Amino acid sequence: MLQAHALPAEPASTIVPEKAREGIDVQINGESFHHTGDPQMPLLWYLRDVLRLTGTKYGGEHGENGADLVLVGDTAVSAVTVAMHTLAGKSVTTVEGLAAGDGSLHPLQQAFIDEDAIGCGYCTPGWLIAGVALLRRKPKPDDGDIDQLPNLCRCGCQTRVRRAIKRAAAGKAGQS
Ligand code: FES
Incomplete structure (x- = not known):
């Protein structure tokens, strides 16, 4: 015969469950950001229009003049050709992130x-x-x-x- 268990007087945990968040987590210049907009958005427009990091310039439709280069890890990539969804978990450095934290130049x-x-x-x-x-x-x-x-x-x-x-x-x- 099954025994009825008494409910605990206190909840076992105070942690509130959360649903998984949609979006893309990316590090930019050492700060964490969570992008919930269009996953196809080019990184260049996220930098310039969302974060207002305007150091990175438009370098042509395919980044052909190099003005839109940023570092993804240690590799220089054209920010206009990189969609936000490809950057999940990655680290981006723009020209604004080259100087040291105390402001001294690279x-x-x-x-x-x-x-x-x-x-x-x-x-x-x-x-x-x-x-x-x-x-x-x-x-x-x-x-x-x-x-x-x-x-x-x-x-x-x-x-x-x-x-x-x-x-x-x-x-x-x-x-x-
Ligand atoms: S395009 Fe003017 S300094 Fe290079």
Whole structure:
């Protein structure tokens, strides 16, 4: 014969069950975000229109001029070609996230200043991201490595950009 069990006087747990949340969790510049909008939304528009991180520029329909590059992990990718749903659990760094937490510039940012490698500035965020990715995979890049970066500059800064990347690689950012 079955015995009736007395109900406990107190609930066994105070945890309130929650339904699984829809959406995409992504880290951007070290902060956690949860995107509940269109999963096909390009990362570029999420950065610029939702987070108001406008450093990353439009680089053409297919990111062909490199101005929309961001780091996903250590890899430079075109933010206009990456849909939000592909970024679940990933870590994105934009140009706004290159400086240290205390505001000190990344050595490559400093080297761009040292070499006066900035004209109008439209292409600069993309160059910085591409350069950081290059320095991570090849700490001593040669001219050929730099010339293979996808970035374009209408202001004619390529030569100074090349010098800036090599200055950062040599550990001479901020030195005269
Ligand atoms: S600095 Fe103007 S496009 Fe490069």
